[in-house]
Amino acid sequence: MHRLTIQNFGFARMPEVCFGPGVLKQLPQRVKTSGRVLLVTGSHSFLASEAYAALTQSLAQSGVTVFQTSVSGEPSPTFVDQSVDRYRAEELDWVIGIGGGSAMDAGKAISAMLPQQGSVADYLEGRETRKHDGRKIPFIAVPTSSGTGAEATKNAVLSEIGERGYKNSLRHDSLVPDIALIDPELMLSCPPDLTAACGLDAFTQLLESYVSTKASPMSDALALSGLEHFAAGFLPAYEQGASDITARSHMAYAALLSGVTLANAGLGVVHGFASPIGGYFDMPHGVVCGSLIGEATRINLEVLFGDAEKNRIVLEKFARVGVLLSGRASSSLERDCSKLVTALQALIERTQIPRLGHYNIRPSDFPRILDKTTNKNSPAVLNRDQMQSILYARL
């Protein structure tokens, strides 16, 4: 086994977590001392659901004044600015983002901008002209799918579509939601293809942060716990997710922890790819992750085994995940690592994650993707050829 190491690390505040089937019913009592909330929702399907009707009814019965807005697709700076203008005078006590990553990020950005001046576009990472001072309206995140982990992260991804399009984050330590209210019952209606893509997004976040160069003992403990629950829940959630609340719970937990660990340990090359691919093409983030994670893991391992002695600690981490996914340890580091690749490829096959070509991505697009792809905190530094081979393998 590896020698136990410990180095300097930081760990941002986590949200208060309220987890389990039925916890959505606790929402009114969490906000009842205050009177005015803004619900930011995503999909029309949630707005049409019984859960939504019950929630707004019980909020009203608790004397809460409810405002509501919806975001379709990924939130844009314009949507955030308009919402802030519209609700600034309402003196909101809480903003609640209910939905997938887009709805939670939209709510997070609105809660963060209500007490600030100017457009959110001025505050976006990489293009900022103003600095966010951390003040915000208290924010509750309620995920309805198990994927992005936005219920635990300190950033909100905003997208501008078009010629001068971009995808950037509003980021501040204080943007971690005050409460993450995670009710796996809300996930029962998530369709299989979305369940698979979101689940592999969570997996990618867990694996990349677990083997990240920025990992700490604390992020490792949580990443490993998330990976254990992913292993227990992923296929059952895909195959019988409409009725298997235990599988949904495992995946909801895995997704939550993936948000915690990515916020504190960073990510790897798959997320390096995800930014440009998501910017140029209409390929959902979870599908990008699911499509590339198997091949990216294979090449990472190939490079790391080039100096197995030096990379022993991180290779043991990959091996441990291989054992988790395959259910059985061997006595060989190399064999356990290759089990990880085999298991991932089997999951990707089984859940029919689409390839790049499905979204009209062609080899002629590779150069501009690769121009903007970074290794992030990958344990192996891949060169351009190695990165390109990942794309070819998944064309």
Next chain:
Amino acid sequence: MHRLTIQNFGFARMPEVCFGPGVLKQLPQRVKTSGRVLLVTGSHSFLASEAYAALTQSLAQSGVTVFQTSVSGEPSPTFVDQSVDRYRAEELDWVIGIGGGSAMDAGKAISAMLPQQGSVADYLEGRETRKHDGRKIPFIAVPTSSGTGAEATKNAVLSEIGERGYKNSLRHDSLVPDIALIDPELMLSCPPDLTAACGLDAFTQLLESYVSTKASPMSDALALSGLEHFAAGFLPAYEQGASDITARSHMAYAALLSGVTLANAGLGVVHGFASPIGGYFDMPHGVVCGSLIGEATRINLEVLFGDAEKNRIVLEKFARVGVLLSGRASSSLERDCSKLVTALQALIERTQIPRLGHYNIRPSDFPRILDKTTNKNSPAVLNRDQMQSILYARL
């Protein structure tokens, strides 16, 4: 292996963590936007240290106005009230508690009472006549020993000495420190006996919360990580703690996580004993824990093995800790569990943790101790005879 379960759970906000040798130097930049801080310290030894001189100097250089107060021994409600009266008009931006559990708890209580009315005694759990509303002055905890985990908990223990003495907590979710700044360099000067007692306090908190009836996957992941680092650091910190910064780091990390897990999963019968023993006798909390944890674990296991099938999941947890402490797994659950007891007894022997008799506790004192001892969240419910046998074994 155990089947992976997942049930409803809550997890309070954790502090932001800033961990590692040298991080104390980051304190001024963490408070620099605000001008006025109160340092609450404990021991005279820290006040006389170079670290303290360097800290106050760098705070002053950053333009921070520093007030300072010291608490000797465990903080009393009177001390907290007097400090609040004295500093209320100063419009403090931060309270910083630097020291052992007493100094951190004193600072935590002062930060919590500055915006409240009346005496802190009115707010103490179990005797409250007023409810704390959660408002406080931002609080930073800086431990100088590795034990109580107060840098991560949501309560401050206050003690009234004398005829009508008591030991109760001021508790509120918002009392979790905003920042836990953990610098193992501050622990190098902690003497061996204190290192052992504090270390076994942290161990007891980790083990009791790991096997607690209130444990969750998230508290389990963190407890196990803390236990791994305890196993790596405890004896080296005891034996060469003046120079072994790695051992101090392992123990500082274990103590931090013990605070996180106790706050979220509860404790067991050793902490059930600690309240009355600490109230009636001048026996330090860490020594109570260290003195009783071996025998308490032995009896817990005896009871749990009475129905090994039903208790399989929690027995596997005990076994896992036995393997951690002994360094080697067998194929037998019973053998791995008994390794835990043997390893604990060896650690207690090796570090010469005093027995109850050393503090003039006699069998005639047992009834009034047992009258107030509860099982808390122990996995096994011990009856009075079984509890008494723990005390006799450690007389």
